[in-house]
Amino acid sequence: MRISIFGLGYVGVISLACLARDGHEVVGVDIDPTKLDLIRRGQSPVIEEGIQELMQQVCASGRVSVTTDVNEAVERSDISFICVGTPSGANGSQDLTAVLRLTEQLGIALGKKFGFHTLVLRSTVQPGTLEEHMAPLLEQHSGKRAGEAFGLCFQPEFLREGTSIKDYDNPPFTIVGSNSERATAQLRELFQHLPCEFLSTQVRTAEMLKMACNAFHALKIGFANEVGRIAQALSVDSHEVMRLLCKDTRLNISPAYLRPGFAFGGSCLPKDLRALTYIAKGHDVNTPLLGSLLASNRVHIDHAVDQILKSGARQVGMLGLAFKTGTDDLRESPLVIVAKRLIGEGITLRIYDPQVNLSRLIGANRRYIEESIPHIGSMMSSSMTHMLEGAQAVLVGIYNQELGEQLRAAVQPSQRIIDLVNMPQRQGLPNPYSGVCW
Numbered sequence: 001m002r003i004s005i006f007g008l009g010y011v012g013v014i015s016l017a018c019l020a021r022d023g024h025e026v027v028g029v030d031i032d033p034t035k036l037d038l039i040r041r042g043q044s045p046v047i048e049e050g051i052q053e054l055m056q057q058v059c060a061s062g063r064v065s066v067t068t069d070v071n072e073a074v075e076r077s078d079i080s081f082i083c084v085g086t087p088s089g090a091n092g093s094q095d096l097t098a099v100l101r102l103t104e105q106l107g108i109a110l111g112k113k114f115g116f117h118t119l120v121l122r123s124t125v126q127p128g129t130l131e132e133h134m135a136p137l138l139e140q141h142s143g144k145r146a147g148e149a150f151g152l153c154f155q156p157e158f159l160r161e162g163t164s165i166k167d168y169d170n171p172p173f174t175i176v177g178s179n180s181e182r183a184t185a186q187l188r189e190l191f192q193h194l195p196c197e198f199l200s201t202q203v204r205t206a207e208m209l210k211m212a213c214n215a216f217h218a219l220k221i222g223f224a225n226e227v228g229r230i231a232q233a234l235s236v237d238s239h240e241v242m243r244l245l246c247k248d249t250r251l252n253i254s255p256a257y258l259r260p261g262f263a264f265g266g267s268c269l270p271k272d273l274r275a276l277t278y279i280a281k282g283h284d285v286n287t288p289l290l291g292s293l294l295a296s297n298r299v300h301i302d303h304a305v306d307q308i309l310k311s312g313a314r315q316v317g318m319l320g321l322a323f324k325t326g327t328d329d330l331r332e333s334p335l336v337i338v339a340k341r342l343i344g345e346g347i348t349l350r351i352y353d354p355q356v357n358l359s360r361l362i363g364a365n366r367r368y369i370e371e372s373i374p375h376i377g378s379m380m381s382s383s384m385t386h387m388l389e390g391a392q393a394v395l396v397g398i399y400n401q402e403l404g405e406q407l408r409a410a411v412q413p414s415q416r417i418i419d420l421v422n423m424p425q426r427q428g429l430p431n432p433y434s435g436v437c438w
């Protein structure tokens with residue numbers, strides 16, 4: 001294919017060299033003449049394992065050229081990759097100046113070009129950038145329609161500096177968010193040789209995904225280092241702890257606990273987090289990340305309570321009270337906290353949880369609920385139907401197939417569903433609906 005690459009930093013240079021290595025004709029564009037001169041001489045403007053040799057080889061092949069002329073680069077290519085920087089502004093916001101300035105120039109170039117052209121953004125950008133900023137600018141400057149005369153895609157880059165050629169050839173997956181099937185097909189063809197899945201998704205999803213991936217990587221590093229510092233203070237081998245932690249691929253290194261849903265609770269997580277951060281404090285070990293988890297959980301509960309209050313419902317049905325489906329353990333259940341808050345706000349509440357039978361509760365579980373909500377007995381319903389009677393909104397806090405069927409059979413179309421569990425097969429329900437974080 002004939003490819004142009006805009007922005008010859010780490011991402012652009014690796015793409016240019018690897019695409020040329022794979023047999024494509026590539027034209028590189030940058031505003032920095034020093035970078036272009038280096039490439040003209042067969043040298044790489046960035047230092048990466050193997051890049052000098054590769055750059056020399058691809059430049060000698062005659063498949064690489066460089067220019068500062070955006071129109072020429074668009075004219076001489078079928079696909080353009082945009083790899084300019086998106087640095088932090090002084091207040092932490094993402095500075096899109098380079099992306100948007102280039103977008104204007106690309107719009108003008110598209111206006112002059114005959115035939116379909118595909119633009120692929122590889123820079124990391126905030127969700128909405130393509131649809132809300134780039135597409136209108138491109139349409140305005142080209143006089144053409146996005147998705148018709150030109151394709152606009154976001155394909156996040158997952159390379160890591162230091163191992164970027166290896167990462168380019170072995171990405172975790174190829175993700176493309178696109179407004180055009182034709183453009184997606186071009187990218188599928190271009191990257192089909194890579195040993196990974198090719199996934200197409202919505203543009204905004206792809207934009208958000210890249211930011212979520214980087215945040216997750218930072219979270220993992222912060223977590224491992226905080227565990228390391230606590231282990232160090234306690235004379236525990238931190239590497240052995242984390243090595244063994246990673247061996248659990250069922251609960252630890254797995255999709256478990258990684259679905260947006262409701263707050264955590266129960267008899268272990270909050271208690272043991274408190275204990276761990278207390279131990280850290282006792283050894284003068286500062287662990288802001290671990291220390292923030294209970295606060296983050298509280299914010300999530302507040303968010304659910306706000307959602308119920310904002311719905312305007314004064315009578316609310318709650319499906320679930322225990323900390324998860326299928327248990328009667330009420331200790332530190334976030335649903336108990338929600339119930340308490342709603343009662344405090346003067347909401348009339350009815351609660352149905354088939355596993356929770358107050359007369360059968362014993363020990364710490366009973367003490368917890370008696371201390372948290374002493375009059376809970378009068379709010380408990382013995383059936384789904386009773387819980388839903390008169391409710392303007394129903395909060396779905398636990399779920400299984402049987403409860404789903406019961407709910408579907410008894411809920412009135414006017415009752416708002418506030419979903420904490422990401423109810424499956426909810427599409428057919430006519431009810432007003434809101435998810436807690438979706």
Ligand SMILES: NC(=O)c1ccc[n+]([C@@H]2O[C@H](COP(=O)([O-])OP(=O)(O)OC[C@H]3O[C@@H](n4cnc5c(N)ncnc54)[C@H](O)[C@@H]3O)[C@@H](O)[C@H]2O)c1
Pocket residue numbers: 006007008009010011012029030031032035083084085086098101102122123124125157158159160161
């Ligand atoms: N560095 C990485 O490992 C990495 C990995 C994945 C994603 N990303 C993302 O990719 C993007 C680029 O990162 P980078 O590290 O390669 O950036 P970089 O700062 O090294 O390179 C950006 C290049 O764009 C050029 N440029 C700026 N305006 C231009 C214009 N109008 N026309 C042509 N060129 C222009 C600059 O001169 C510079 O050479 C960023 O959004 C970054 O977040 C980076």
